[in-house]
Amino acid sequence: MIAHLIGTVGGAGHLRPAPGTWGSAVALPLGWGLHTLGGFPLLLVAGLAAFALGWWATIQMTAGKTDHDPSEIVIDEVVGQWIALAPLSYAAWDRGMDILVMWPGWIAAFTLFRLFDIWKPLWVGRADRRGDALGVMLDDVIAGVFAAIGVLVLAVLVHELVLR
Numbered sequence: 001m002i003a004h005l006i007g008t009v010g011g012a013g014h015l016r017p018a019p020g021t022w023g024s025a026v027a028l029p030l031g032w033g034l035h036t037l038g039g040f041p042l043l044l045v046a047g048l049a050a051f052a053l054g055w056w057a058t059i060q061m062t063a064g065k066t067d068h069d070p071s072e073i074v075i076d077e078v079v080g081q082w083i084a085l086a087p088l089s090y091a092a093w094d095r096g097m098d099i100l101v102m103w104p105g106w107i108a109a110f111t112l113f114r115l116f117d118i119w120k121p122l123w124v125g126r127a128d129r130r131g132d133a134l135g136v137m138l139d140d141v142i143a144g145v146f147a148a149i150g151v152l153v154l155a156v157l158v159h160e161l162v163l164r
Contacts, residue, residue: 003060006053006075013072023074024114027081028106031089032099039093040086047082051137054079058133069128069136076140080117083144084109087151104158105151112150116143 008014015022034043054075062068088109092099100106117140120128124146127138 003057007057007061007073009074009078013074019071019074020077020117021114023077024081024110024117026074027078028085028110030078031082031085034082035085035089035092035099040089041093043082043086043089047079047086050075050079050082051141055133055137058136062133062136068131068133073136076137077113077117079137080140080144080147081110081113083141084113084147084151086144087148087155105155108154109147109151112147113144116146121146 005011009023009026012022012026013019031043034046038045054073057075058073061070061073085106088099088102088105091097092102116124120139120143124139124142127135127142129135130138
């Protein structure tokens with residue numbers, strides 16, 4: 001029961017179509033709330049805790065089953081999406097800004113994370129092919145890192161080329 005609530009992020013993983021996209025969408029207001037309550041440090045700690053709990057929940061939910069990555073497990077999308085948001089959270093926290101001022105970055109983080117999570121390039125696909133609970137979590141972590149890098153690159157391009 002607890003594993004199911006964690007793995008499906010309170011049932012969000014049962015939303016159709018595209019439960020992974022719903023999981024990523026749910027991660028946005030949760031990430032905003034965490035950032036608002038405690039800035040980047042709280043988002044970081046929550047992300048680490050969600051990874052550990054998600055790994056445990058995925059082990060529980062897939063035990064004895066042939067499907068190592070059922071679509072209703074979306075805690076991995078939440079973790080990956082928070083990683084994609086991390087550069088925005090850090091910048092807002094470091095500069096004492098309202099994180100929502102960077103709304104284009106939120107759109108980029110969401111879009112890039114979904115792109116990398118679906119496309120599964122390079123190490124994302126390798127992690128996914130592990131076929132175990134750790135792989136379920138790691139492919140989204142890596143997709144989140146790729147998305148975070150993309151967010152940073154886009155921010156530099158916009159600030160240096162467009163807003164100058």
